[in-house]
Amino acid sequence: MGRLSWAAAMLLSLSACAHSPSYDPQDPLEKVNRPIFAFNLKADQYVLRPVASGYAKVVPSLARRGVSNFFDNLFYPTTIVNDVLQAKFVQGGKDTLRFVMNTTIGLGGVLDVATGQGFPRHNEDLGQTFGYWGVGTGWYLMLPLLGPTTNRDFVGRFGDNWTEILQYTDSVTLGERGALLGLQLVDSRSRLLGADRALNDQLDQYVFIRTAYLDRRRNLVFDGNPPEEDLGFDEDDSEPAPAASAPSP
Amino acid sequence: MKRFLSRSAATLAAALMALGTLVASNSALAVTPPDEVVRKASSELQSDISQNVEKYQKDKAAFYSMVDTRIQQYFDTPYIAQLILAQNWKTATADQRKRFEIAFKNMLIRSYADALLQYHDSVKAEVKAAQMASDATKATVNSSLMRKDGPPIPVAFDMRLKDDSWKVYDIKVENISLVTNFRSQVAAQVKATSIDEVITKLESGQQVVAPVRGSAS
Numbered sequence: 001m002g003r004l005s006w007a008a009a010m011l012l013s014l015s016a017c018a019h020s021p022s023y024d025p026q027d028p029l030e031k032v033n034r035p036i037f038a039f040n041l042k043a044d045q046y047v048l049r050p051v052a053s054g055y056a057k058v059v060p061s062l063a064r065r066g067v068s069n070f071f072d073n074l075f076y077p078t079t080i081v082n083d084v085l086q087a088k089f090v091q092g093g094k095d096t097l098r099f100v101m102n103t104t105i106g107l108g109g110v111l112d113v114a115t116g117q118g119f120p121r122h123n124e125d126l127g128q129t130f131g132y133w134g135v136g137t138g139w140y141l142m143l144p145l146l147g148p149t150t151n152r153d154f155v156g157r158f159g160d161n162w163t164e165i166l167q168y169t170d171s172v173t174l175g176e177r178g179a180l181l182g183l184q185l186v187d188s189r190s191r192l193l194g195a196d197r198a199l200n201d202q203l204d205q206y207v208f209i210r211t212a213y214l215d216r217r218r219n220l221v222f223d224g225n226p227p228e229e230d231l232g233f234d235e236d237d238s239e240p241a242p243a244a245s246a247p248s249p
Numbered sequence: 250m251k252r253f254l255s256r257s258a259a260t261l262a263a264a265l266m267a268l269g270t271l272v273a274s275n276s277a278l279a280v281t282p283p284d285e286v287v288r289k290a291s292s293e294l295q296s297d298i299s300q301n302v303e304k305y306q307k308d309k310a311a312f313y314s315m316v317d318t319r320i321q322q323y324f325d326t327p328y329i330a331q332l333i334l335a336q337n338w339k340t341a342t343a344d345q346r347k348r349f350e351i352a353f354k355n356m357l358i359r360s361y362a363d364a365l366l367q368y369h370d371s372v373k374a375e376v377k378a379a380q381m382a383s384d385a386t387k388a389t390v391n392s393s394l395m396r397k398d399g400p401p402i403p404v405a406f407d408m409r410l411k412d413d414s415w416k417v418y419d420i421k422v423e424n425i426s427l428v429t430n431f432r433s434q435v436a437a438q439v440k441a442t443s444i445d446e447v448i449t450k451l452e453s454g455q456q457v458v459a460p461v462r463g464s465a466s
Contacts, residue, residue, distance in 0.1 A: 022426075023433040121400075201360040203450065204434040211430040219424030224403065226424055240343035 021229055022214035026139050033142035037206050040147060044189075049196070052189035064190065066110040071184050072121060073102045073109025078163040082124035086132045094119050123220055127156030131221035140210055148213040283388045283408045283415040284379040290323045291374045298369040305366055316362045317354075325409065325416035326354050332418065333431045337439050345444055352451035353431070359454060371397055374404075386410045 020026050027033065056064065076099045083092030098119035106113045115121060130152050131137070138151030149157065166172050166180070202208040218226050281289070297315060298305065305312035330350035331338050338346065373395045381388040387409045393401040407419035419428040438447045 021429070023429040023436075197363070198360065201356070202434060203431070203447065204437050207434045207437045208430060211433045212425045215421075215425045215429065216423055224424070229426075229429065240346055241340050242342065 020137070022211050022218065025137070025210065025214055027210065028139060029141065033140065034206055036142045036144050037209070040142070040145060041205070043145060048185070048189050049193075052186050053193055055186050056190045056193060064187070067183065067187050068191065069102070069106070069112045070109045071187055072112075073099065073106070074166070074180075075164065076102075076109075077165055078126075078160050079122050079124045081163045082126060082129045082160075083122070085126070085129045086124065088124075091122060095122055122223075125153075125156055126159040127153035127217070128221045130156055131217070137214065137217070140214065148209055150214070150217070153217065280410070280413050281415065282379060283381070283406075284376055284390045286323060286408070286415045287390045287392065287406055287417075288376045290320060291376070294319055294365065295369055295374075298366060302366070302369065312366060313355075313358050313362055316358050316365070320358075321354075322414075323417055324354070325411055325418045326350050328409070328411075328416075328418045329353070329428065332428045333435055334444075335432050335436065337435065337444055341444060345448060348448050348452070349444075352448055356451050356454065357427075375401075388415070 059067075076095065080092055080095045080099060083089070083095055098114040098121070101114040101117065101119065102109050102112060105111075112121075127150075135152055137153070141149050141151065141154060143149055143154075166177050172180075199205055199208065218229075294316070297319065301315075305315070327346075327350055330346060330353060333353065334341060334346070334349060341349070374392050375395055376390060376392040379388045379390045387407070390406040390408060392404050392406070394404055395401050403423055405421040405424075406417050407421070408415045408417050410416075419426055421427070435447060438450075
């Protein structure tokens with residue numbers, strides 16, 4: 001019952017979510033989010049990035065590809081469940097076949113044999129399902145260590161926990177689960193090493209990550225074809241301000 | 250002999266002139282379609298890089314200036330500057346607008362040209378045909394960057410027709426738009442400091458305070 005009312009309260013909080021463009025998002029907690037982001041950057045700089053780049057240096061790329069495939073497959077039931085929740089039944093069927101194929105012929109998911117057979121990987125989760133049915137993103141949130149999210153995606157993350165299959169098997173101990181999650185973290189971070197340079201070249205890294213996160217999530221909700229976002233500003237022939245004007249304080 | 254030479258010179262000149270008018274009238278008639286523009290620009294860049302890769306690795310300045318001269322005709326930089334400055338465009342002076350436009354373009358070249366140099370032979374761009382009406386003035390050209398190790402990356406070019414040629418005004422990598430992203434960053438920074446400081450930051454090429462140390466690929 002306690003769990004149910006908790007879920008109900010979270011769902012209620014979603015009803016207040018409206019759509020805002022990513023260049024002008026709802027970020028009322030910016031004053032809290034920014035220090036958390038700075039902390040995350042430090043943690044990344046001193047722990048996660050060194051570990052991930054060490055991993056990328058030591059482990060050959062073919063093996064890393066296998067690890068990435070394994071985790072993509074392990075968490076694929078999340079995609080299948082959310083295919084169904086979004087009434088994408090054909091895609092759900094194909095994704096189920098993909099999961100079965102990669103788990104068996106693909107040796108537990110290490111090899112991605114299904115993509116070559118016409119079953120490409122999809123990306124669905126509960127946050128996207130909410131978005132698909134019209135729920136807006138709500139506030140932008142920066143979580144310690146876990147990174148960027150929104151009200152909607154945060155609630156979705158909780159819900160998606162039920163589709164994580166490791167918890168339903170007794171053959172994997174809690175310690176092993178922890179080790180797997182650690183490896184998964186290193187794996188996902190190592191996939192992003194190439195983006196470090198781009199992050200470094202930004203004017204405001206916090207805003208860069210925020211906009212990129214919101215744009216990417218919007219792209220996922222619309223499966224790669226989001227409607228054109230109104231830039232709210234078109235050709236402007238306004239005269240420039242007089243050159244003599246003092247620079248704004 | 251003399252007469253022969255002068256006659257052939259005259260013929261040659263006439264032929265050249267005819268060719269010149271032909272080329273001119275041709276370009277006035279047919280506008281290169283947007284997907285063709287993207288294809289042309291990327292293959293020009295790629296072939297130049299593969300011919301001179303060693304030289305460019307030694308001389309980054311020459312590389313950046315090559316990229317600059319090659320791509321500037323394909324980008325609508327004044328419009329990009331305007332879209333990014335948004336509300337700040339209205340209050341900016343003519344000088345600030347121009348300085349921002351140039352500084353922003355140079356910053357982009359510095360940021361992305363290195364990746365071009367690094368991946369020029371391991372990444373192939375597949376440009377899809379643009380779907381658009383014949384009288385359209387805006388179009389989106391979709392493409393995929395095909396990599397050897399990893400799934401393709403979708404890249405979209407938003408283009409518009411300006412002075413009879415299609416020019417890029419936004420690039421979206423997995424729907425992460427360059428324009429919206431920099432617009433929000435510039436807005437935040439102008440609010441925190443001033444437009445002059447933002448321009449100076451861009452011009453200095455040192456946008457961020459905390460340096461990121463070299464990363465493995």
